[in-house]
Amino acid sequence: MRALDAVAAERAGDAVLSVRDLTVRFRLRGGRTVAAVTDADFDLAAGECLALVGESGCGKSVLASALLGLLPANAETSGTALLAPPEGTKDADAVDLLAADERTLARTVRGRRVGLVPQSPAAHLTPVRTVRSQLEETVRALTGTSRRARGKAAEDAAARAAFPAGHLDRYPHELSGGLAQRAATALALIGDARLLLADEPTTGLDRDLVDRTVDELRRHADDGRGLLLITHDLAAAERIADRVAVMYAGRIVEIAPAHRFFGSAGPRHPYARGLLDALPDRGFTPIPGMPPELSALPEGCAFAPRCPAATELCATRPAFTAGVACHHPERPRA
Known part of the structure; x- marks a missing residue:
């Protein structure tokens, strides 16, 4: 795990992948809509590992499938996901993964880029x-x-x-x-490939093989490629990630440097802090309640019914400011 201050400063100009307002909706029978991903925004730099974490069903894998055009026919996507051109090529070779047709994705993107x-x-x-x-x-x-x-x-x-x-x-x-x-x-x-999406790559592996697998993925990033690690294994994320993005109910609610997120300062969003506190070596304190149904999300903060810090203000949706979407972000721990 590295402190990425220098890389963070250059990320806007050195992004392998730039995602803006990525939204995925599934249309179901009877007119119901499932808001699987809403307004996802992030950049992924060359040489960086971004770990996307959160409870099962929060939209992590749907986001990865959207980037590769692997969603089912009842999915509707919007936003942009700009994949940088291969090194040594023109800017015109950049691809918006959400707008690309199947022929382009199959022949020039999947597996190759x-x-x-x-x-x-x-x-x-x-x-x-x-x-x-x-x-x-x-x-x-x-x-x-x-x-x-x-x-x-x-x-x-x-x-x-x-x-x-x-x-x-x-x-x-x-x-x-x-x-x-x-x-x-x-x-x-x-x-x-210059961008690698690893969706729960440690499933079914014992701890030694988990470490060996993620270390190899880390080497892939260290060679100048981007790695998006989608995982529920926070120990694996702590081992190799440069930054951590926390997803809840289809939204990214916090993005933080990994050294701060897993260090003494800790995350700022109450849900992210709850994820860490639920680990056996942290406190083994589960987050109360259950995540909301993605087909019936509240108007305000989706985490409010489970949050000990919730107030009436949480009936409105918080803006994503300074790396966190919360009306009452936690202060860094001593």
Whole structure:
């Protein structure tokens, strides 16, 4: 974990990804609407890891799917998500991921400019092909190297993801959940995409493998690429993140440097502070109540019914100011 003061100052001009007002709505039968993501704003710099954290169902994975054009047909998106052009190319090669058509995303973005470590690896692995053949095919598609070079590149990718060489000739159904996750991570690392989206990349892994996996993802960022780590594992986020974005009920409610968020000062939003206080090594104090239904969000602060600091002012929606969206932000701890 690094203090990113210098990078933060340069982020606006060195952003691999710039997201503005990203909103996702799902239209359901009967005219109901689910507000999965609302007005998400953030930049991701080259060489930076931004960890997006929050309870299950808060919209983290929907945000990642929107960036790759992988939402279902009943989804409506708005806003912009500008992907910087590849190094050495013209500014005209920048792509708005939300406006790009499927042909552009499939041929020039997914795998090549944006890599994905999926939340459900089984859905992304071909069941009738071995892991080795899928790795080699991905190498061929992204790099066009010779057959011999493809084999070496595939084995190197497997080693980077801590996938055992003795399992390369197995089929996906022969893998445990943890091994399938590592196979999916190896596939995502092959293209050395300038932006990597890692959606719960440590699912099914023991602590040692969690550390090894996120350290490899950190190295990916340290080579000058952007890493968006979507996770509920706050220990993994603390290990490698430069900044932390906290999501609640479809909204980003706080963005803070990781050294401050996990350090003695702590987060400023009451929900973010509650996430940390619920950890076994912090206080093991659960946040009372349940998150609201995304189809029936309140007009004001969505966290107010669970917040000990809520007042009548919280019936109005707080603006995102100085890195936090809260009428009563916490003071930094001593």
